[in-house]
Amino acid sequence: MLILGYQHFFCDLEEKLKALDKFQNLITFISQYVDFTGNDLKSIYDKVEIIQLKKNRIFIDEGEIAEKLAFTNKGYLRVYYNFDGEEITRDITPLHTFATALPSFVSQKPSFEVISAITDCELLIIHRNDLEFLYSNYPKWERLGRRIIEEMFVESQRRIYSFITETAETRYKKLLKQYPDMIRDVPLKYIADFLGIKLQSLSRLRKTIEW
Amino acid sequence: MLILGYQHFFCDLEEKLKALDKFQNLITFISQYVDFTGNDLKSIYDKVEIIQLKKNRIFIDEGEIAEKLAFTNKGYLRVYYNFDGEEITRDITPLHTFATALPSFVSQKPSFEVISAITDCELLIIHRNDLEFLYSNYPKWERLGRRIIEEMFVESQRRIYSFITETAETRYKKLLKQYPDMIRDVPLKYIADFLGIKLQSLSRLRKTIEW
DNA sequence: AAGTTTATTTAACAATTGTTAAATGGTTAT
DNA sequence: ATAACCATTTAACAATTGTTAAATAAACTT
Numbered sequence: 001m002l003i004l005g006y007q008h009f010f011c012d013l014e015e016k017l018k019a020l021d022k023f024q025n026l027i028t029f030i031s032q033y034v035d036f037t038g039n040d041l042k043s044i045y046d047k048v049e050i051i052q053l054k055k056n057r058i059f060i061d062e063g064e065i066a067e068k069l070a071f072t073n074k075g076y077l078r079v080y081y082n083f084d085g086e087e088i089t090r091d092i093t094p095l096h097t098f099a100t101a102l103p104s105f106v107s108q109k110p111s112f113e114v115i116s117a118i119t120d121c122e123l124l125i126i127h128r129n130d131l132e133f134l135y136s137n138y139p140k141w142e143r144l145g146r147r148i149i150e151e152m153f154v155e156s157q158r159r160i161y162s163f164i165t166e167t168a169e170t171r172y173k174k175l176l177k178q179y180p181d182m183i184r185d186v187p188l189k190y191i192a193d194f195l196g197i198k199l200q201s202l203s204r205l206r207k208t209i210e211w
Numbered sequence: 212m213l214i215l216g217y218q219h220f221f222c223d224l225e226e227k228l229k230a231l232d233k234f235q236n237l238i239t240f241i242s243q244y245v246d247f248t249g250n251d252l253k254s255i256y257d258k259v260e261i262i263q264l265k266k267n268r269i270f271i272d273e274g275e276i277a278e279k280l281a282f283t284n285k286g287y288l289r290v291y292y293n294f295d296g297e298e299i300t301r302d303i304t305p306l307h308t309f310a311t312a313l314p315s316f317v318s319q320k321p322s323f324e325v326i327s328a329i330t331d332c333e334l335l336i337i338h339r340n341d342l343e344f345l346y347s348n349y350p351k352w353e354r355l356g357r358r359i360i361e362e363m364f365v366e367s368q369r370r371i372y373s374f375i376t377e378t379a380e381t382r383y384k385k386l387l388k389q390y391p392d393m394i395r396d397v398p399l400k401y402i403a404d405f406l407g408i409k410l411q412s413l414s415r416l417r418k419t420i421e422w
Numbered sequence: 423a424a425g426t427t428t429a430t431t432t433a434a435c436a437a438t439t440g441t442t443a444a445a446t447g448g449t450t451a452t
Numbered sequence: 453a454t455a456a457c458c459a460t461t462t463a464a465c466a467a468t469t470g471t472t473a474a475a476t477a478a479a480c481t482t
Contacts, residue, residue, distance in 0.1 A: 088376050103365050139350050146357040156315050156367040163374040164407045196375045202467050203431050412439050414461050
């Protein structure tokens, strides 16, 4: 009995260490924004769930109320919506960033956006209620939330500049440069959507590029 | 002396009442996001400065570190940057919203963006230090900041969808519908930039539109 | 391995938007 | 009022991107 207990403790610890290891990317990410001590971080360990999401599986579906926020530990997610019977991909999440159907997440209305896995993904999930709890009880978490969304907004504005000032070719080249792995792992139809052009146009453009 | 004192008190009060009146739009705006009591609001009255910015005057200049956040009480601001000797307008702020050169404001590095007045403007200004003070000392303000930036992010994503899925004509029509006043007060060259097309293309498009 | 599905490319033609240059219209300053 | 400046339109032509349809390539199933 004692030994079993010990055994259990041991396994538990091992599992926790393994989990902590999986939090490394998340910790690195949030440390850019707020100075967290080990103690601050503890407040989140219990609340984060680690899930594996297989390729093409849906993380948040159309019509669903978004209750989950994901941090992409491995793999690529995409955000799209159904438009005229077609899927329009608005975003491909780079590794080690947050993703959710934000309009639904903040308004708690049914989502028009779908989030699904482009490749097999490992996601760190935090539920909205837990996040709200953290926000309400730890000012540092609220600050973190604000800082992260500020950065996301700035990045979003950068993308708008790119639509205004750059040709599709330039946008593609810059994407290649910024996320070389993405092209390897993400089908071109999603890349094309992301760039705001048709798949065939992207294909033509790839052929004529001079390096 | 007594009378002078009384006079002064009277003027001061009147001025304060007048100022409060000017806060109405701001109060309405922030009340969408957080429930504020009169007391909560007091924490900001002293910190807000009301300025008049004449047409074409610059609010935040290139190279400057953005220290000010503006709420547009009257008039339109635009956000642009100098690209190849040309000014590229990324944003035209609708009435009663916040505007600053956010990349500079959050990073405290020199701004590549310029913010200037398209029309005569009345702006409610809050300084970054004061805002940081509010954020640090009143959780409600931090929450407000997060909620507002979340909304701005969602709006920004909507605009990215419009670049991906809509033609310039559709974008123009929707802009007209959403902000009918804007077209009256804002030169078309800025509208064209905002839509991501050239002035001449916008002009051609306006001619051929069927209503 | 053969067959099925999905991803990507190719090509011809259409539509949209950019480019250059000039004309017209409207405002502002002297 | 005239001149000077800025805003908008027009037009011809160029470049980019969309559309449709098909061919090829690659990945997945049985």
